[in-house]
Amino acid sequence: MSIDVLAAGEAARPPLLRVSGVTKRYGAAVALHPIDLEVREGSFTAILGPSGCGKSTLLRLIAGFAEPSTGKVEIAGRDVTRLGPENRPTNMVFQGYGLFPHMSVAENVGFGLSIARRPRREIDQRVTEALALVRLEEFATRRISALSGGQQQRVALARALIMRPLILLLDEPLAALDLKLRQAMQTELRRIHRETGGTFIFVTHDQSEAFSLADNLIVMNEGRIEQAGVPQDVYMRPKTLFVSQFVGDTNILPGIRRGDHVELALGARFSSPGRQGQTTFVLRPEALRLDAATPGDAGHGGTALHGTIDEMLLLGGEARITLSIGNGETLVARLSDPRDGEAFRTGMKVTVSWAEKALIEVGVAA
Amino acid sequence: MMRIVAFAWSLVMGLLSVFLLGPLVLVAIFSFSSNALISFPMGDLTLKWYRDLFVNPDFYAALSNSLAIALPVALISTVTGTLAAYAFAEWRTRLGLPLLALLGLPVLLPPLVIAISLVVLYVRWLGLPLGRPAVIGGHVLVTQPLVAAVIASRMASFDFTVLEAARDLGASRWQTFWKVTLPQMRAAIVGAALIAFALSLDEFIIAVFTIGGGNTISTFVWGKIKTTLDPSINAIATILLLMTIGLTLIALRLTRYRG
Secondary structure (H helix, E strand, C coil), rough: CHHHHHHHHHCCCCCCCCCEEEEEEECEEEEEEEEEEECCCCCEEECCCCCCCHHHHHHHHHCCCCCCCCEEEEEECCCCCCCCCCCCEEEEEECCCCCCCCCEEEHHHHHHHHHHHCHHHHHHHCCCHHHHCCHHHHHCCCCCCCCCCHHHHHHHHHHCCCCCCCCCECCCCCCCCCCCHHHHHHHHHHHHHHHCCEEEEEEEHHHHHHHHHHCCEEEEEEEEEEEEECCHHHHHHHCHHHHHCCCCEEEEEEEEECCCCCECCCCCCCCCCCCCCCEEEEEHHHHHHECCCCCCCCCCEEEEEEEEEEEEEECCCHHHEEEECCCCCEEEEECCCCHCCCCCCCCEEEEEEEEECCCCCCCCCC | CHHHHHHHHHHHHHHHHHHHHHHHHHHHHCCEEEECCCCCCCEEEEEEEHHHHHHHHHHHHHHHHHHHHHHHHHHHHHHHHHHHHHHHHHHHHHHHHHHHHHHHHHHHHHHHHHHHHHHHHHHHCCCCHHHHHHHHHHHHHHHHHHHHHHHHHHHHCCCCCCHHHHHHHCCCHHHHHHHHHHHHHHHHHHHHHHHHHHHHCCCHHHHHHHHCCCCCCHHHHHHHHHHHHCCCCHHHHHHHHHHHHHHHHHHHHHHHHCC
């Protein structure tokens, strides 16, 4: 009952951003196939994909730097498809920041408000607030060239946030920073998102960045949205082979379904009704369980196979083990506690098993 | 051995510098000499030749012509050259560089060829009278490519993201140009204008062909050489030299133009 009420409430309130049927062509080249997308208010959305997948194009279409070839972009129920960037309730943090080198930090941050001809006092006050939000109060009078990369990033953030955009767009916001700074900035971004309560959409090719920031994940490939949803859900239940490979490591297991049973090329056989013929399953490395013993029984209701350890990588916090399973097939297992790995040696014979629900069918590989 | 080679090279370079700069230095020195001929011994120091110049109405006519030409030349070539460089840079197409090179063609042609073609163009084809506007047109032809080159080299290090950032923050195209592009380009533009001004000021061949009646500073000097070897020429040369060097120094400093 309560679910019904919630659904009704959701329907009454349109999503903050709705992209419907949007395509983008450059001459004969198709950058975006028809894209449908909804982003609700207050979310932190990541558009994740390899370079050239169209994610930046999509962001630029939302910002107004490009016009879609077909389709519609709506923000807060208003059609903004034909509006330029200066007339949209969005602001962007650019990949190279695009700060104005001839202005001070405060002038950069106040630029949008001065263009909007706000009174001097209001500008000064809001600049102070925005700089406080990104923790750069001390730097107001500095020149841009006197700032580090991380500080410039914060100025770019403050300059966009001061406009109180309905949607803040970030194009690879952390790509130019080194690892330590990137992690610190991720924490900062989460805090700023929480404190402003705004709607953030960012583009990235780095899945760990997407997972650590976003509560809504959109995976793109070759101009299409492959899957959208809660990050954990996308990871656990990838809909396509691409998603399973791009989001985390995976074992790809081709198989054939005959009747109600599937037989994997690895040799495992299990009950699974569905479309007949060739199919593909994926299996996350951490779902594999290794046992040194040579048991005759499959034990816990899953599938068990025999294999030989080919290679062991101890990566500090985890162990990665490559196994060969007879007939030329290999599997990769990940043990999140490397101490579990100490029992194994290269060349050892082991039993590998997994729970059946860990197998995700992604259809026939293209 | 190495030392001897190094010394020989320094000597060659030194002599070459003397050979190239010597006449300039001599001209400057003799502009202060009381001798009527350029000869040693130098005679007394005097400012007579400068005084002669400044009481000569022909000199003023030539100077005012030169300024009336150089100022519009600097203005026009700066505007057109800047716009051209800006457009080529903003398109960022493969066409940009060839177009810029095409625009620069007049610099590569011998000035004599340009001068003659201009006269033919003005008189035969356009039916325009020779005179100041004709010289201005000719000078713009050769100064504009240099302006474009200076601006284009500045553009090469221009971050175009700032333009999108400005638009994103609500600025119109026009506001973006005035508040973001121009302030960053200002030094290069002023420098380019000074270079154009200096080039126009001492340009001779195009001026002599297209001025019709009257003189610019350089044709005035030429006229004087033809009649008498009057040392006031030295005075004019020294003035021109100082102006050109001064403007160029300021321009180089402003633009940080290298090459």
